[in-house]
Amino acid sequence: MSFLSIQKLDKRYGTTSIFTGIDCEIARGEFVTLLGPSGCGKSTLLRCIAGLTDVSGGRILVDGQDIVPLPPQKRGIGMVFQSYALFPNMTAAQNVAFGLRMQKVGKTESDKRVVDALAMVELGEFAARYPSQLSGGQCQRVALARSLVTRPRLLLLDEPLSALDARIRKLLREQIRGIQQELGLTTIFVTHDQEEALTMSDRIFLMNAGQIVQSGDAETLYTAPVDAFAAGFIGNYNLLDACVAEALLRRTMTCRIAIRPEAIGFGGDIDAQIKGHSLLGNVIRYRVEARGVELVVDVLNRSAADLHATGTLVGLSIDDSAIREVA
Amino acid sequence: MSTKPAALYHRIVVWALFAMLLLPLLGTFLYSISTSWSATVLPDGLTLKWYIQLWTEPRFLNAFLQSILVCVGALLLATVLILPLLFVVHYHFPKLDGLMNVLILLPFAVPPVVSSVGLLQLYGSGPLAMTGTPWILVGCYFTIALPFMYRAITNNLLAINIRDLMDAAHLLGASTWKAALLVILPNLRKGLVVSLLLSFSFLFAEFVFANLLVGTRYETLQVYLNNMRNSSGHFSSALVISYFFFVLMFTWIANRLNRDRG
Numbered sequence A: 001m002s003f004l005s006i007q008k009l010d011k012r013y014g015t016t017s018i019f020t021g022i023d024c025e026i027a028r029g030e031f032v033t034l035l036g037p038s039g040c041g042k043s044t045l046l047r048c049i050a051g052l053t054d055v056s057g058g059r060i061l062v063d064g065q066d067i068v069p070l071p072p073q074k075r076g077i078g079m080v081f082q083s084y085a086l087f088p089n090m091t092a093a094q095n096v097a098f099g100l101r102m103q104k105v106g107k108t109e110s111d112k113r114v115v116d117a118l119a120m121v122e123l124g125e126f127a128a129r130y131p132s133q134l135s136g137g138q139c140q141r142v143a144l145a146r147s148l149v150t151r152p153r154l155l156l157l158d159e160p161l162s163a164l165d166a167r168i169r170k171l172l173r174e175q176i177r178g179i180q181q182e183l184g185l186t187t188i189f190v191t192h193d194q195e196e197a198l199t200m201s202d203r204i205f206l207m208n209a210g211q212i213v214q215s216g217d218a219e220t221l222y223t224a225p226v227d228a229f230a231a232g233f234i235g236n237y238n239l240l241d242a243c244v245a246e247a248l249l250r251r252t253m254t255c256r257i258a259i260r261p262e263a264i265g266f267g268g269d270i271d272a273q274i275k276g277h278s279l280l281g282n283v284i285r286y287r288v289e290a291r292g293v294e295l296v297v298d299v300l301n302r303s304a305a306d307l308h309a310t311g312t313l314v315g316l317s318i319d320d321s322a323i324r325e326v327a
Numbered sequence B: 001m002s003t004k005p006a007a008l009y010h011r012i013v014v015w016a017l018f019a020m021l022l023l024p025l026l027g028t029f030l031y032s033i034s035t036s037w038s039a040t041v042l043p044d045g046l047t048l049k050w051y052i053q054l055w056t057e058p059r060f061l062n063a064f065l066q067s068i069l070v071c072v073g074a075l076l077l078a079t080v081l082i083l084p085l086l087f088v089v090h091y092h093f094p095k096l097d098g099l100m101n102v103l104i105l106l107p108f109a110v111p112p113v114v115s116s117v118g119l120l121q122l123y124g125s126g127p128l129a130m131t132g133t134p135w136i137l138v139g140c141y142f143t144i145a146l147p148f149m150y151r152a153i154t155n156n157l158l159a160i161n162i163r164d165l166m167d168a169a170h171l172l173g174a175s176t177w178k179a180a181l182l183v184i185l186p187n188l189r190k191g192l193v194v195s196l197l198l199s200f201s202f203l204f205a206e207f208v209f210a211n212l213l214v215g216t217r218y219e220t221l222q223v224y225l226n227n228m229r230n231s232s233g234h235f236s237s238a239l240v241i242s243y244f245f246f247v248l249m250f251t252w253i254a255n256r257l258n259r260d261r262g
């Protein structure tokens, strides 16, 4: 039986429905990501689970117990916010101690647990600093320590890394995942960043417009998108309507197809012309026109000598097994 | 390259302004400690007798105390009312903030001379008859302090993310009451202290309402000053300087208190 079970969850604001009939099952100790574009209802779903907003219908079971009637204080859920939500009038240590203070944990034990929690996020020496004296990444680690020190049964993270710069984001990603695995903590991580979702999660729930469109591990989501939205949102797929695909592949097509940009290679019999390129670090992304169809092609950036200049005529090959039909 | 002359220019402007503001005060001060000063460039002699006379005058001491009482009363009332109000508006009904901003300006929109007539009508008779008592002054001063305090504390509230802070506190086990007290309130201290200070100095100097609503029945400092306008100018100067130093000291102490901790 799953640890967290969301059944037929509805949420409306007045007459606007944010989502209806959300179902999902999460196992104990699992790290799942809610991935979706901004405004699709990720935060609202998380706030429903945390009890920060009322649900309009449905059940949320944790360990078999329906938590919908419980106030947020009684749910045993920890949460980390994009804005950090650190209490500005308290030091890092006081922030972390706040939950224990509310639970009336004794001073000696509280002090020890605060020290441990700050050590876990490697901020031991910053205990006496106020949030205004910490960097964004440090703030978010304090917030993480604060949400973990009360030993929640479920950890919710709402775009915790979105306000941070790329390098810190990568470091923190690993740190969060490491701590989660060490504690075996059931975790829901919300993001709109596909790379974050693909690298961190045991399982990904892809959301769009209040619906869970697809769920599965990173491999499945990346290689087998169920529909055009999934294909467009993950992995920069080339999405081609049936008639366009027919022109490109010169065979009959019955529905829309998706081709990953790295499944197209240079050196084949499809005539094409380079329209431009951009450098994405170890990958070069070309815009190419082949048989009147615009395509995106990713190739490894081996050496500058291999670079195809704009206007160059090339041949393309498309791996047949990489062509996916999508609804 | 242009920083040096610019800095000099800025400094001159600041000092000129400072001198302009300080000069009358200096003159008044000098006048208040001179035996007599009329036909000569400098006073004839120096004395503290005006101050001694002032500070042993029971009517002055009484007016001074009554001014403090009325101001403190009004500010207490304002604080007790405005903190919960602000919390409710910003946490539960953020859309009401626009309406509040309009309401808050009303005391400014109506000139004191007009609104005091209205207040006299309203409170002159019936169940709310309190004309001539200090209570009407407390009530009136409260409405004057309200806009200052509302704006200053709102600025503090906007600097923190009240919803996320409340949510975080709730999830960590705090009741709404505790969260407001432990997490939100301490962050409003600066705005609260600054606006209390500003309102206090302002109300302490208020004359129109005090004179029209209560007058000599409950003499405040400014009303007393007005009633004393025909006495010796040296005496009035001593009064003004005493009053100035009181407000200055008060401001300084409050500033010090406010500076400690984050």
Ligand SMILES: Nc1ncnc2c1ncn2[C@@H]1O[C@H](COP(=O)(O)OP(=O)(O)O)[C@@H](O)[C@H]1O
Pocket (backbone or CB within 6 Å): A013, A018, A036, A037, A038, A039, A040, A041, A042, A043, A044, A045
């Ligand atoms: N308090 C609210 N009242 C009305 N609509 C809301 C409220 N909060 C969020 N919404 C709407 O719900 C939708 C989903 O919002 P949200 O869950 O924040 O999206 P996400 O976190 O995926 O970006 C948005 O269209 C938003 O406008």
Ligand SMILES: [Mg+2]
Pocket (backbone or CB within 6 Å): A039, A042, A043, A044, A158, A159
């Ligand atoms: Mg969101």
